[in-house]
Amino acid sequence: MVKAFKNMTAMIPVDRFEPAPLYQPSVYPGLSPAESFLHLGDTIELLGKDLDPGGLEQELSARGHRALGERQAVLCSGSNACPAQVRAKLADLPGDLCVPFLLVELEGAAPVFAAHASSYGVIPATLDDVGVSSRCHLAYFTEPQLTRVNASEGGRYELCRIEGLRLGWNGLELEGSPLAYLAKSGVLCLDGAPAQLAHYDQRSLLESLFKELGSDSPVGELEDFFSSPGGLYKNLGDEILRAGLWRPHRLVQTPSR
Numbered sequence: 001m002v003k004a005f006k007n008m009t010a011m012i013p014v015d016r017f018e019p020a021p022l023y024q025p026s027v028y029p030g031l032s033p034a035e036s037f038l039h040l041g042d043t044i045e046l047l048g049k050d051l052d053p054g055g056l057e058q059e060l061s062a063r064g065h066r067a068l069g070e071r072q073a074v075l076c077s078g079s080n081a082c083p084a085q086v087r088a089k090l091a092d093l094p095g096d097l098c099v100p101f102l103l104v105e106l107e108g109a110a111p112v113f114a115a116h117a118s119s120y121g122v123i124p125a126t127l128d129d130v131g132v133s134s135r136c137h138l139a140y141f142t143e144p145q146l147t148r149v150n151a152s153e154g155g156r157y158e159l160c161r162i163e164g165l166r167l168g169w170n171g172l173e174l175e176g177s178p179l180a181y182l183a184k185s186g187v188l189c190l191d192g193a194p195a196q197l198a199h200y201d202q203r204s205l206l207e208s209l210f211k212e213l214g215s216d217s218p219v220g221e222l223e224d225f226f227s228s229p230g231g232l233y234k235n236l237g238d239e240i241l242r243a244g245l246w247r248p249h250r251l252v253q254t255p256s257r
Contacts, residue, residue, distance in 0.1 A: 011043040020084035025121035028202050030082030032137065034103070036169070037083075041090075041097040044083050049170055056100065065098040071140035075162070075180040076101070077111035078125025078197070080149065081137035089152045090145060100140045105168035108251075110134035111197040113205060114183030115246030116156055117233035121225065123205055126183035127162070129250045130194045138167065138178060157181040160253035179256055185237065186246040194247070213239050 012033075021028040036047040047056070057067055079085040081101060090097070111134060114126040127136075141149060150159060160182050167174040188195045190208050200208070206225065225232050240246055 011040075011045055014039075014042050014044060014083045014087050017044075017083040020088045021079045021082065021122060022085060022088050022120060025118075026202050028122040029078040029125060029197065030085050032081045032083070033101075036100075036102045036137075039083055039086050039097075039099040039101060041087065047100075047102075051170060052172055053169075053174070060098070060100070063098070066096050066142050068100065068140050071100075071142055072146050073176065073178040074139050074141055074146070074149075074159075075106070075109070075127055075178050076137045076139050077127040077180065080139065080181075090148055093144060093148055095144055096142055099145060101137045102140075102169050102174075103135060104138045104174065105133065106136045107133045107166040107168075108164055109136075109162065109180075111136060113188040113195040113197065113200070114156075114185055115188045115240050116183060116185040116237040117225075117240075118156075119233055121233065122202055123188060123209070124183070125197055126157075126187060126249070127180045127251065128182075128187050128194060130196060132196075134198070138169075138174075153181055156184055158184055158253075159256050160251075161256050163252040163254070180251075180253075182249050182251070182253060185241070186248045188240065189245050189247055209236075209240070209245070212245060213243055 017031040019027055019030075021030045033044065033046060035049070036051075038045045038047065053068065060067060074080070086099065108129055109127050110130050110132050111125050112128050112130060113123050116123075118124050153159075158181070159179055161177050162180050163177050165178070167178065188209070190212060195205060225236065
């Protein structure tokens with residue numbers, strides 16, 4: 001076992017964060033540490049609260065991992081911050097397995113739900129300005145890692161560079177404009193306001209959504225969606241748009257790909 005640095009704690013098995021939402025959608029966005037961490041494949045290591053970017057760079061270099069400057073910083077609004085989901089997405093990827101995840105104080109955006117359903121049976125997350133600050137993990141992916149994550153997001157998201165945000169980590173303000181996956185469908189709105197991840201789990205979200213759509217909606221029964229999403233996810237996405245339960249993103253963004 002690799003010895004932990006003085007600013008870091010002991011190794012934690014990724015198994016403690018199972019199941020991955022990809023395989024059990026009802027747990028979306030999945031378990032995630034309430035602090036910064038390194039993802040190391042089958043283990044994570046929590047980062048100390050006294051680290052600064054320079055100190056983290058030194059520790060990455062000492063272990064032979066890619067520097068932060070050789071990675072792309074991506075805000076993780078949903079399951080991309082769940083260690084079990086990350087392991088599933090990066091499975092069998094050769095090269096450096098390390099991914100730093102910094103839990104940042106985010107001003108100007110917050111995790112919200114997208115106005116579409118995924119093929120594996122969840123209403124997934126996106127990011128938007130809803131007038132509140134939030135806490136969000138900022139992942140630093142190498143190019144091969146980001147390519148793999150891009151493929152997992154499919155065509156329903158646009159990887160964008162977000163301007164005008166303030167990101168604080170361990171009492172310091174981070175420089176630069178991070179990337180984020182923004183839903184092409186826009187932001188899901190319930191009761192006239194964006195549905196925030198902090199306010200719903202998947203069951204309560206879908207219950208509220210089905211209630212707003214009403215009994216005449218052709219999306220089927222809630223339990224059918226949980227047990228066998230199949231083609232139901234397309235119907236649900238169409239009904240969200242038909243009912244006008246969405247709005248465009250309000251972030252200042254530039255597509256990166």
